[in-house]
Amino acid sequence: MTQITYDARGLAEPFADAPRIAEVDGTRARFDAQDLTTRTINLELRRLLYEEGVEEVEIDNPGSRHSLAVGILTRCRITINGSLGYFGCGLIDGPEIHVTGRVGWSACENMMSGVVVVDGNAGSLTGAALRGGDVVVRGRVGARTGIDQKGGTIIVGGDAGSMTGFMMQRGRIVILGDVGPGLGDSMYDGTIYVAGTVKSLGIDCVPGEWTDADTELVERKFRIYGLGDPPELQKFVCGKVLYNYDSLEPAERKLVI
């Protein structure tokens, strides 16, 4: 791995250029990230997708580096052969990404649309503030999965840690394993499906009524990602007892009256 250089302000490689090492074959490209830095990997990826018109990129040896494949705003297909560190695949809009290893904390944070499939485990805060798209983690995830989720679907093949769906506002979380304490704590809206056991429910998270729309959604997602027949799932939604939108602040009350 090459040494990262910093400028006088402490910024990492502010004037780096794309290394232009990828082998391009029509609309497909592949490059080895072994000797590149975080910034040059991302610059090479952007060069291929935005300048070379490549639609499928394969990256080898990501080496668990942080902040890879972030901010990609075009439809494309990216395969990452290995593991990512923190903030992988964040802020993306459109790509279909397949990570063959694992991801660290805050993967797919603030994702707008697209698909991210992770074959291994994920750290905490997976899909934080997710806005849309699908995040599929075949392994287990850490704590606070789908914190502040505002849309999209998160599917977890294994167990999930504490406070899954903390403060979620919209969207769906499907956990096929067991979940830790405080499931759906302070959630505003959205739906959480759990196949295994729930250690404890968070504040204002209650069991919900199963409908045909739930069956349709779960079957469709399982079919798309080849997860087999869906197991029996429990559904959890917001109890809405903490909803206090009708009571106005004193200053607001004056305006209304």
Added chain:
Amino acid sequence: MCGIAGIIYRDGSQHPIGDEMTRMLQSMKHRGPDSTGYALYGSPENGNLVMRYKLADANTPRDFEFEERLRRHRAIVESRLAALGARIDEVEEETPYAFRVSFDYDGDLKLLADFVEDIPEAEVLSLGRALEIVKDLGDAESVHDQYGLSGFTGTHGIGHVRMATESEVDIAGAHPYWAYPYSDVAVVHNGQLTNYFMWRRRLERAGRRFMSECDSEIIAVYLAEEMSKGASLKEAMDKSLDELDGVFTYIAVTKDELGVAKDELAAKPLVLYESDGLVALASEEIAIRQVVEGEIDTYDPFEREVLVWAR
């Protein structure tokens, strides 16, 4: 933020843990550039006790008498060890203010540590038959070079890169912490303890001394205190989950064991790699990749998990 790391070889074989830990910590430099520390478990010659101590801090103001004072205090340390009946084998000067002394001694360790720390500005960083704590300001590579860790072999070790939030940037505030006065127990910690002062007062009343204002210092002493009452490392760590408040992930080591504990919110990161030969753990997977080749399977432990491995 801080970064922590640990490695233990399960078969008890000797490995260059000084270099391995340096690579792990250097890869997490961005988590804490203030200071770097190591707690390494080697095998001192002839089964001697090893004491690491410092006679000034890295950023103590250097006045005209600074060097003279260090020379004088160093002579007092050695004469006091001799007065207690310790037969000094070797004294190494790692930096002008930090020393490593190995000696043969079977008396009371608390008495010895107190006698040394009675000298102005002296602090015993570690004392034990395997444990050696090395800590200083700067990143892992500079501490590694300064203290000549490249030749250090051992069975297990932990390390810490510090981003100071609660106390001063100096060696006294750097991790790992030795569990004064119990030999061979050390802790690194990433997090904040909110009932620090309560525990500090409680432990001080029980006769323990604290050299810094850093909350992490109480964890080592707390665990050693529990173990001295007969608890195993695992039992002591399990109990700490209820008795210590705040957010934390800490790694504790004894002569034969390495354990990790996470708080009930799982607020601080930890990535774990387990194989038949070794266990490596760190705040970020990138650190584990410095010591394990190829693609690896790692996972993050959940909340309130306590895991202990023996060498």
